[in-house]
Amino acid sequence: MVERDFLADFAALSRVGATPKGGVHREAGTPADGAARRWLCSWFERHGLHTSVDAVGNMYGAAEWLPGAPFVLVGSHLDSQPTAGRFDGAYGVLAAVHAVAAARDAVAAGSVTPRHNLAVVNWFNEEGSRFSPSLMGSGVYTGKLDLAATLTVTDRAGVTVAEALADIGFAGTDPMPPAVGYAEIHIEQGRILQDSGTAIGIVTANWAASKYAVTVHGAQAHTGATHLADRRDALVGASRLVLAVRELAEAFEPGQLLGSVGQFTVSPNSPVVVPGTVTLSIDLRSADAEVLAKAHEQFLAVVDAVNGAGEVEVDIDSMTLRPSSAFQAEGVALAEAAADRAGLSCRRMLTMAGHDSVNLKDVVPTVMLFVPSNAGISHNEAEHTDDADLLNGVTMLTEVVTALLAGGPTR
């Protein structure tokens, strides 16, 4: 019965911003994100959770027993990448919703005595595709990002975060509920759980990531009238960077380093104009801080080499490092005990991708859980997790939330 409710809710939520190929397209602050948020508000109302929205658009659905006491927060994000899968983020929010409702019912039935209050959270703009950086809502919540500056960030059309939130009716004024602990469940976005036949992954640390915003400057010219010797082609320079990043990553042992260019914007982008500028976002990731540091040095050498060739000028506009760091060991132990009680197989693992839990763990004890992803496919409409794995995750998260509520490792 409870299982059927979860799957019906997930099917309903997946219809919001659905794409023809079975995915969703719900970038942060767009009408589709607004519709998913209203769906969540409605769920909160129907199930007696109190809705609040803070100034950066984070949404909370609270069950409160202890006036003035802090909260165990449980959640993820409803926003998506463009033409994305329907599980990334949304599964974690919906699992949180069901886990919180179940814990609330257990309190009502007298089987759990709450030591804290409890709330679902839907973080604003985890994905960062429309507004940069990613992990925006949890970044403001944890004090890593400045609220006022964040509200003025613009998308490529010049719309600010503040305007986008107002447009969808989620420019909130409620306070951020104080946290004592955080739990999140997410699809793995890798193959480890599927390949090893394991139900639950318990995250012990995150991969480190270095992200670079780069501009390649050339000179706009006529493709049909400008001789090669006279060209300063920004696209040629930027293409050299793309291939150099790939080669740099391939030179490490398999699995040691990821190197990617995701955003790549050519200007003026006309068929008969030699491109004058290209902006790129480059990311390098590793579980090993030394490997990442070595890759960073090699990347700087690549930039020097492209600059040295003389055709274009490469500027590194910004560089951010998200270091690798551990999730609290007590949380890992609490999760292992919960899996044991629930009769679910589990293993410790790292998260390669960033999650809001990576921000939260730096301020409160945090438990991060994974369920299997088919073939590790992610940020793709073909992303898939079987129903049985989704339901195992809800069971696991409910055990973890109940244990946190009853006084497990919290601040």
Add this chain to the structure above:
Amino acid sequence: MVERDFLADFAALSRVGATPKGGVHREAGTPADGAARRWLCSWFERHGLHTSVDAVGNMYGAAEWLPGAPFVLVGSHLDSQPTAGRFDGAYGVLAAVHAVAAARDAVAAGSVTPRHNLAVVNWFNEEGSRFSPSLMGSGVYTGKLDLAATLTVTDRAGVTVAEALADIGFAGTDPMPPAVGYAEIHIEQGRILQDSGTAIGIVTANWAASKYAVTVHGAQAHTGATHLADRRDALVGASRLVLAVRELAEAFEPGQLLGSVGQFTVSPNSPVVVPGTVTLSIDLRSADAEVLAKAHEQFLAVVDAVNGAGEVEVDIDSMTLRPSSAFQAEGVALAEAAADRAGLSCRRMLTMAGHDSVNLKDVVPTVMLFVPSNAGISHNEAEHTDDADLLNGVTMLTEVVTALLAGGPTR
């Protein structure tokens, strides 16, 4: 006095859609293009030329002496590339305006007996940056493009040519005036005239061009969670094509072949998503048909090699060849005689870039003239031609138009 009028008109026209760096931004069918067109209508009205607009937005300003007789057309285009120079196209239209007015005055004064009627023409969408293909208005005029199909071409926002023309008030219903001959003057967009100290270039033939629309198909994935071995990165594949086109062009003798990628659009273009598709427009150009044929074969081999590597699939969505062909020899001779009368140095040369005259020459005798371009800079706000060179061009075009009107080589 006449010279001062021309320079004042050119300064006024250059203010329409002006950019901070001294260029213009007037893509076809945009409000800035509409404003430039209204400026031209007003000029026609003030100087007694009769305005008409055909169904693809080509504008004509006519002086008619012989009811029902065909026209010598003289013109170029007011649309521009994004952040372009202010000379490309606009100079040719304004030179035509002044040449036609001068010829009309000569007829009125009795010093020329017209054998035809005479009209300025502003061709729609020569540039092709917003709506593809380029040379659109002259393509429909000469029957190379179908009118109905052309009106349904969309820009990247989904706006059709028909809608864009209606939006700026230039969806015309007037008939296309029949032509007996065509003349056009343009900045060279190369260095030959400047380097040789020559006032006027007389074009004998156009370079051939092969243009390819290509899509690289990969698989959208998570930059932070997808191992290199699992990736099918469309941006990596597309970057290989960009560099292969450059290498292919550099392998020929200097000046034999141009190879370029101008438009390059990445999807979904998010910082943390491995790109799923890239669309590219590639062009190869040569004065020598054999060189271009050899380059075409080499390009197909490059596509096969990228496909053979197995990471991505490259589709050539379309390929068009604009062959090299000669402008009429009688027109070249007429222009040389005109330069001689005007006391201007001239030389025969090829055009590397495409122009509306390349379409027109296939249906009527056509004279194509160049004036010097500073350092050959073009499709760039820094594009420049000295006033003295601009005025020499107006003198030359006036001589040519008068000669055509009096019965020079026409159909």
